[in-house]
Amino acid sequence: MINGQVLVRVPASTANLGPGFDTLGMALSLYAWIEMEATKDGETVIELYGDGLNGIPTNKTNLIYKVAQMVFEEAGVNIPELRIAMYSDIPLTRGLGSSASAIVGALVAANALAGSPLSEDKLFQMASELEGHPDNVGASLFGGIVVSAWDGTRAEKVRIAPHENLEVLVAIPSFQLSTEKARHALPDKLDMKDAVFNVASSSLLVAAFASGNLELISFAMRDKLHQPYRAPLVPGMSEILEQATSRGALGVALSGAGPTLLTLVDRRSARKAELEAFLLNTLKQHGIEAQTMWLAPALDGPELTTFEAGKTVPFMERIKGEVKA
Numbered sequence: 001m002i003n004g005q006v007l008v009r010v011p012a013s014t015a016n017l018g019p020g021f022d023t024l025g026m027a028l029s030l031y032a033w034i035e036m037e038a039t040k041d042g043e044t045v046i047e048l049y050g051d052g053l054n055g056i057p058t059n060k061t062n063l064i065y066k067v068a069q070m071v072f073e074e075a076g077v078n079i080p081e082l083r084i085a086m087y088s089d090i091p092l093t094r095g096l097g098s099s100a101s102a103i104v105g106a107l108v109a110a111n112a113l114a115g116s117p118l119s120e121d122k123l124f125q126m127a128s129e130l131e132g133h134p135d136n137v138g139a140s141l142f143g144g145i146v147v148s149a150w151d152g153t154r155a156e157k158v159r160i161a162p163h164e165n166l167e168v169l170v171a172i173p174s175f176q177l178s179t180e181k182a183r184h185a186l187p188d189k190l191d192m193k194d195a196v197f198n199v200a201s202s203s204l205l206v207a208a209f210a211s212g213n214l215e216l217i218s219f220a221m222r223d224k225l226h227q228p229y230r231a232p233l234v235p236g237m238s239e240i241l242e243q244a245t246s247r248g249a250l251g252v253a254l255s256g257a258g259p260t261l262l263t264l265v266d267r268r269s270a271r272k273a274e275l276e277a278f279l280l281n282t283l284k285q286h287g288i289e290a291q292t293m294w295l296a297p298a299l300d301g302p303e304l305t306t307f308e309a310g311k312t313v314p315f316m317e318r319i320k321g322e323v324k325a
């Protein structure tokens, strides 16, 4: 174990990007910070900062604590008690990968604390298994656009560098929608035509991202596999999916399991204000309060800093100036 503190900044992520259900992910310029150190008095302390983590447990049932213990066990190191501090700008349970950011942050911090015995690939395998699908965790771990496949045993991925003019506008409803609930809305069986539609769309979308062909995004970013079934859970979503590209978006999708709606935008577009107003007004007409955020694809995964033991700068001082809120 290293004798000091580690601080990890992890990006949020959007999953699916429309047709790439459980497969496509993109890291976003919205972050969570986790600080970790082994305690000497055998006590575990979990400190949560800001209002964004309300309701998250501060005992040993905390996801970050549990994931860290898994790393120590996997690495075969003595399992220490921990001081964990966390602050997050990523809203919980809104489809922006909060659980994936917590899992990835805990894996990277605990691995660093143990002297980095586990490879990045091993962390990706553990993260995919913990989250149940690799799209959010892949994006948070590798940054950029990540195309991933998981067969239940092994996850593989290819990272694509996002086009420099790609910008992201999200509309985040004020209500929460858990991934579990949004997955329960999905059917057990699909029509062959819909499956073919999604294979075509997702393949074309990946090719469009890889070749930097922004014009193809609106055609390719369409889905018949999960969004139609999830639309009743997000009032206004169908209208936004149908109309956002005629209001200035390059493409539009439900972000992850929702309820956030995500649009891709050419950063040179003159129609940004029109698009933002359209998203907010449409949700409002359906009785949904929402907040918009202009984001960029995050190019990098976790950013790790280590501090020597004994230098006790307060956690919020360390990350001050970086937080969005």
Ligand SMILES: Nc1ncnc2c1ncn2[C@@H]1O[C@H](COP(=O)(O)OP(=O)(O)OP(=O)(O)O)[C@@H](O)[C@H]1O
Binding pocket: 013, 014, 015, 053, 056, 057, 062, 063, 064, 086, 088, 091, 092, 093, 094, 095, 096, 097, 098, 099, 100, 102, 136, 177, 178, 179, 180, 255, 256, 257, 258
């Ligand atoms: N920092 C954290 N510490 C502990 N638990 C967390 C943390 N962040 C998220 N979680 C857990 O993850 C849950 C949210 O996960 P969920 O998969 O439903 O949504 P999401 O990850 O925000 O969105 P999506 O997966 O659709 O992108 C929270 O309700 C909480 O239980």
Ligand SMILES: N[C@@H](CCO)C(=O)O
Binding pocket: 015, 016, 021, 022, 023, 133, 135, 136, 179, 182, 183, 226, 256, 257
């Ligand atoms: N691919 C996942 C992302 C949410 O965790 C889903 O849509 O259910």
